[in-house]
Amino acid sequence: MAWHALTQSWAIPAALFGVIWGIFGGALPGISPSIAMALLLPFTYGMQPVVAVVMLAAVYVGAEYGGSIPAILIRTPGTNAAAATTIDGYEMNRQGRAGLALGISLSCGLIGGLFGLLMLIVMTEPLARVALAFTPPAYFALGVLGLSVIASLSGGSLLKGLIAGVVGFMVATVGTDPVSGVPRFTFGEPDLLTGIRPILVMVGLFAVSEMLIQVTEPDWTKTEQSGMRLEFPDWKLWKRLVPGQAIGCAIGTFEGVTPGAGGTVAAFMTYNEAKRWSKHPEEFGKGSPEGVAAPECANNVVTGSALVPLLSLGIPGSNSAAVLLGGFLIHGLSPGPMLFERTPDVVYGLYGGLLVANALMFIVGLIILPPCLWLVNRPKPYLIAFILALIFAGVFSIHQSMFDIGLVLGFGLLGYAMRHLDLPFLPMVLGVVLGHMVESNYRRSLVLSGGDHTIFLQDPVSLGLLIASIALMSYTIVRERRAAKQTAGVT
Amino acid sequence: MQAFRFLVLTFACAALAIGPGQAQNKYPVSTVTLVTHSSPGSGSDVFLRELIRHLGPEMGVSFVVENVRGGSGATAVAKVARGPADGSMFYATTPTYIQTTLLSKPQFGYDSLDPLVTVFFDPEVIFVRTESPFRSLKDVVAYSQKNIGRAKWGAANPGSLERIALERMSKLLGARAAIVTHEGGGDLLINVLNGTLDIGVGEIQEVSSQLEAKKVRLLASLTDQRIQTLPDLKTAKEEGVDLVVTKFRGLAGPKGVPDAVAAQWEAAMKKVLAKPEYKAVYEKENLIVALKGRAESRSFTTAFAKEVETTLRDLGVVK
Amino acid sequence: MTLSRDAIAGAFVAALALGYWLVADDIPRSLLADAVGAEGVPKVLGILLGALGLALIWRGIRRVGERGADRARWRVHARAMGLLAVGLGYIVVIPWLGFAVTTALLIVVAAVYAGRPLGRDLVLIGAVSGAVFWFVFAKLLSVSVPPGSWTGLWMGS
Numbered sequence: 001m002a003w004h005a006l007t008q009s010w011a012i013p014a015a016l017f018g019v020i021w022g023i024f025g026g027a028l029p030g031i032s033p034s035i036a037m038a039l040l041l042p043f044t045y046g047m048q049p050v051v052a053v054v055m056l057a058a059v060y061v062g063a064e065y066g067g068s069i070p071a072i073l074i075r076t077p078g079t080n081a082a083a084a085t086t087i088d089g090y091e092m093n094r095q096g097r098a099g100l101a102l103g104i105s106l107s108c109g110l111i112g113g114l115f116g117l118l119m120l121i122v123m124t125e126p127l128a129r130v131a132l133a134f135t136p137p138a139y140f141a142l143g144v145l146g147l148s149v150i151a152s153l154s155g156g157s158l159l160k161g162l163i164a165g166v167v168g169f170m171v172a173t174v175g176t177d178p179v180s181g182v183p184r185f186t187f188g189e190p191d192l193l194t195g196i197r198p199i200l201v202m203v204g205l206f207a208v209s210e211m212l213i214q215v216t217e218p219d220w221t222k223t224e225q226s227g228m229r230l231e232f233p234d235w236k237l238w239k240r241l242v243p244g245q246a247i248g249c250a251i252g253t254f255e256g257v258t259p260g261a262g263g264t265v266a267a268f269m270t271y272n273e274a275k276r277w278s279k280h281p282e283e284f285g286k287g288s289p290e291g292v293a294a295p296e297c298a299n300n301v302v303t304g305s306a307l308v309p310l311l312s313l314g315i316p317g318s319n320s321a322a323v324l325l326g327g328f329l330i331h332g333l334s335p336g337p338m339l340f341e342r343t344p345d346v347v348y349g350l351y352g353g354l355l356v357a358n359a360l361m362f363i364v365g366l367i368i369l370p371p372c373l374w375l376v377n378r379p380k381p382y383l384i385a386f387i388l389a390l391i392f393a394g395v396f397s398i399h400q401s402m403f404d405i406g407l408v409l410g411f412g413l414l415g416y417a418m419r420h421l422d423l424p425f426l427p428m429v430l431g432v433v434l435g436h437m438v439e440s441n442y443r444r445s446l447v448l449s450g451g452d453h454t455i456f457l458q459d460p461v462s463l464g465l466l467i468a469s470i471a472l473m474s475y476t477i478v479r480e481r482r483a484a485k486q487t488a489g490v491t
Numbered sequence: 492m493q494a495f496r497f498l499v500l501t502f503a504c505a506a507l508a509i510g511p512g513q514a515q516n517k518y519p520v521s522t523v524t525l526v527t528h529s530s531p532g533s534g535s536d537v538f539l540r541e542l543i544r545h546l547g548p549e550m551g552v553s554f555v556v557e558n559v560r561g562g563s564g565a566t567a568v569a570k571v572a573r574g575p576a577d578g579s580m581f582y583a584t585t586p587t588y589i590q591t592t593l594l595s596k597p598q599f600g601y602d603s604l605d606p607l608v609t610v611f612f613d614p615e616v617i618f619v620r621t622e623s624p625f626r627s628l629k630d631v632v633a634y635s636q637k638n639i640g641r642a643k644w645g646a647a648n649p650g651s652l653e654r655i656a657l658e659r660m661s662k663l664l665g666a667r668a669a670i671v672t673h674e675g676g677g678d679l680l681i682n683v684l685n686g687t688l689d690i691g692v693g694e695i696q697e698v699s700s701q702l703e704a705k706k707v708r709l710l711a712s713l714t715d716q717r718i719q720t721l722p723d724l725k726t727a728k729e730e731g732v733d734l735v736v737t738k739f740r741g742l743a744g745p746k747g748v749p750d751a752v753a754a755q756w757e758a759a760m761k762k763v764l765a766k767p768e769y770k771a772v773y774e775k776e777n778l779i780v781a782l783k784g785r786a787e788s789r790s791f792t793t794a795f796a797k798e799v800e801t802t803l804r805d806l807g808v809v810k
Numbered sequence: 811m812t813l814s815r816d817a818i819a820g821a822f823v824a825a826l827a828l829g830y831w832l833v834a835d836d837i838p839r840s841l842l843a844d845a846v847g848a849e850g851v852p853k854v855l856g857i858l859l860g861a862l863g864l865a866l867i868w869r870g871i872r873r874v875g876e877r878g879a880d881r882a883r884w885r886v887h888a889r890a891m892g893l894l895a896v897g898l899g900y901i902v903v904i905p906w907l908g909f910a911v912t913t914a915l916l917i918v919v920a921a922v923y924a925g926r927p928l929g930r931d932l933v934l935i936g937a938v939s940g941a942v943f944w945f946v947f948a949k950l951l952s953v954s955v956p957p958g959s960w961t962g963l964w965m966g967s
Contacts, residue, residue, distance in 0.1 A: 041531040166859045177848035180840040181650030190565035190597045212890040314700045315677035336700025381924035385917045397953040421819035807841035
């Protein structure tokens with residue numbers, strides 16, 4: 001039936017168009033997956049429901065993958081979720097292994113996408129129950145678990161990592177207060193009432209500051225030709241990548257299902273766990289292929305599993321899912337418990353469309369990656385000029401706001417200062433992404449319990465997650481201490 | 492490339508479908524832009540696009556919906572306030588633009604626009620999950636008065652009309668209920684469905700799919716009279732809780748739009764609302780027709796803003 | 811004596827923490843607030859960041875000389891800030907010149923600033939890119955980009 005719905009209509013060309021635009025949009029810093037989808041939404045009004053929904057879902061799949069391309073090539077995540085990929089991806093690029101890094105992110109993205117789709121098809125019922133089990137204290141604990149990753153992203157200095165994390169948290173407090181509704185840190189600026197979107201922080205910190213640094217340095221040395229060809233891992237390397245991908249599949253499924261931070265946190269947590277369980281943890285941060293495979297797999301799993309709460313409960317768990325919900329509503333379909341009974345053809349069409357979209361993502365990736373590798377080897381002045389122009393146009397299209405471009409430049413300046421003062425970015429990214437979730441659910445829980453903090457220990461999900469975060473954090477700190485002592489002993 | 496041509500084609504078809512038809516009284520411009528602060532696919536956006544499908548042929552005008560987000564509506568208001576006053580640009584109003592004006596005092600507030608028409612009221616309802624012991628609003632009242640400080644009620648957003656309504660209800664009953672706010676209707680729904688909250692308040696279409704699947708039950712509507720499409724649902728007033736939440740949907744333009752244009756809008760709206768095809772659409776969404784012309788919309792908006800302002804000041808949210 | 815980088819960073823951080831705390835202290839109290847309040851979490855963050863900043867200063871002072879601040883780097887920083895100024899220029903100019911022209915201008919100016927000689931090629935690339943950007947964003951994606959006030963003059967309205 002799914003096949004029938006697909007072949008009869010324009011669904012496959014629409015999926016192709018969606019994937020291409022998704023990769024393009026995802027690769028552009030400033031256009032997040034949800035923005036890429038929202039920009040196409042008006043074009044779907046005249047389409048058949050299945051075609052429209054498949055096209056939007058294809059954009060989502062393409063964009064989550066596309067974000068890794070600039071992360072590897074120019075150390076700038078195109079999407080929030082690709083931030084974790086910059087660590088080892090860009091390092092591999094510097095070592096002349098950009099082609100291999102891109103090959104790994106493409107193939108692991110495909111595996112992640114297919115696994116997420118499988119979970120969506122066979123596990124919707126039980127996974128929807130997981131989504132419902134999350135009460136405010138549990139969400140608070142989930143946020144804390146995400147923040148505990150800061151300990152291992154601090155690049156050697158826990159003190160500096162914590163500083164960056166707290167600054168990120170501060171950025172997240174800008175906007176309307178989640179409980180009382182009073183404006184905080186908005187300075188009378190209506191553009192700040194809805195808060196600062198993480199994508200703006202990300203684009204400023206990574207992309208703009210990279211341009212500021214690049215303009216002060218001489219033209220880069222050409223990467224060796226061998227690294228400039230797209231390359232896939234051989235069997236031996238592939239076996240090494242499997243554990244990280246398995247971790248990515250598990251964490252991606254879980255994070256995707258629980259409405260909240262989604263792909264970004266999934267990627268960071270997977271990176272952290274892949275490092276913990278790897279046979280070569282010392283290579284992480286120094287160009288480890290596992291450090292690319294694991295997060296890229298995880299954030300593509302989310303493209304499937306994030307649809308679980310949307311389809312089964314009618315509740316969008318992320319901005320991207322909210323845009324897809326819009327795509328359903330426009331065509332008079334309301335996702336939720338009745339969707340499967342009322343319009344099964346749309347649901348099966350969507351499953352089929354996601355499968356096609358993942359396959360197309362791989363093929364389109366094969367075609368566009370070589371020109372991408374060629375493009376980043378153009379003269380640097382052109383690259384700087386075009387990247388700036390693309391960032392500005394992309395950021396502007398989110399809200400048609402010049403204020404946002406100003407914000408991005410401000411964060412660029414901050415990023416530049418942080419680089420010169422050795423403050424790490426990644427903990428700040430986590431703070432920005434998770435701060436709001438942690439604060440609002442902390443206060444929501446206390447409203448529920450009448451100010452009693454034991455509510456966090458009474459809720460079983462919350463208790464489990466809190467114990468897990470304490471255990472993971474202390475393990476990491478002990479390990480980093482030991483590693484630091486060892487290197488100190490050697491030199 | 493083929494996919495792209497196909498896109499252009501469908502778009503052209505859509506444009507044709509809403510292209511000019513016959514009109515007795517010619518509208519001064521051929522294209523009208525409706526600006527909304529909500530994002531594509533959200534409630535008000537879908538509402539506008541549905542409206543123009545029926546309104547286009549009636550007025551002999553082609554409509555464009557433009558989503559100008561940012562600034563919680565302030566950006567969109569500013570755009571329209573500075574726009575042409577010849578009837579070619581209007582802003583789709585909801586209570587949000589009044590609240591944003593009061594909360595952040597932007598350069599262009601709600602009073603820099605001139606209300607044109609008011610079309611619908613969105614009915615608000617109190618709902619519980621199906622497993623809940625509460626069968627009527629009276630049960631909720633009884634429980635909250637017996638267990639003071641123990642009741643848990645939820646609203647979608649912190650500064651929303653629903654939140655303010657719950658605060659008033661808690662004060663009215665002396666219940667000192669814990670009022671929990673969320674990041675939108677979806678979050679609220681999860682906490683009602685998993686039993687964290689006793690009741691939730693929201694727009695009826697936000698729970699419609701759960702309602703159909705019999706996962707939630709409606710207890711009362713926060714309207715003046717019973718909702719026509721749900722004749723069995725009692726109003727809160729009938730249950731002894733004097734609480735009405737008015738969420739309106741309408742249009743407002745820059746100052747100086749001629750009265751003749753406003754009259755044309757009112758007349759066209761009246762006809763469209765009576766069309767059976769459109770009626771089916773808005774009745775499915777349980778929207779309440781509240782057509783008001785220009786003069787009435789002006790006084791309604793002023794009164795509404797004053798009421799919200801007083802409440803926000805009483806609650807200490809604005810100085 | 812040269813201050814260590816950590817000490818400078820710590821001073822910045824502590825100053826930021828103080829400023830943030832002061833703004834947080836100024837958040838109006840609302841009757842809708844919970845026990846923690848709108849300013850509760852921010853104040854804790856401010857104090858936490860202040861303490862971390864002081865710790866960083868302390869560490870910097872203890873390790874004086876280990877890694878001196880970059881002295882002759884001001885020229886480098888000025889060059890980076892120049893590119894930032896080009897970006898700010900974009901925001902200032904776009905309401906007048908409109909999206910297409912400003913984009914073209916940005917590409918030319920940024921490339922020249924980054925070391926490309928100004929020539930016919932570059933101007934041509936800039937002009938073509940401006941048009942392509944405008945086509946993709948304004949036409950294909952129907953983003954309402956600023957048309958620029960000169961178009962109004964030109965069309966005589």
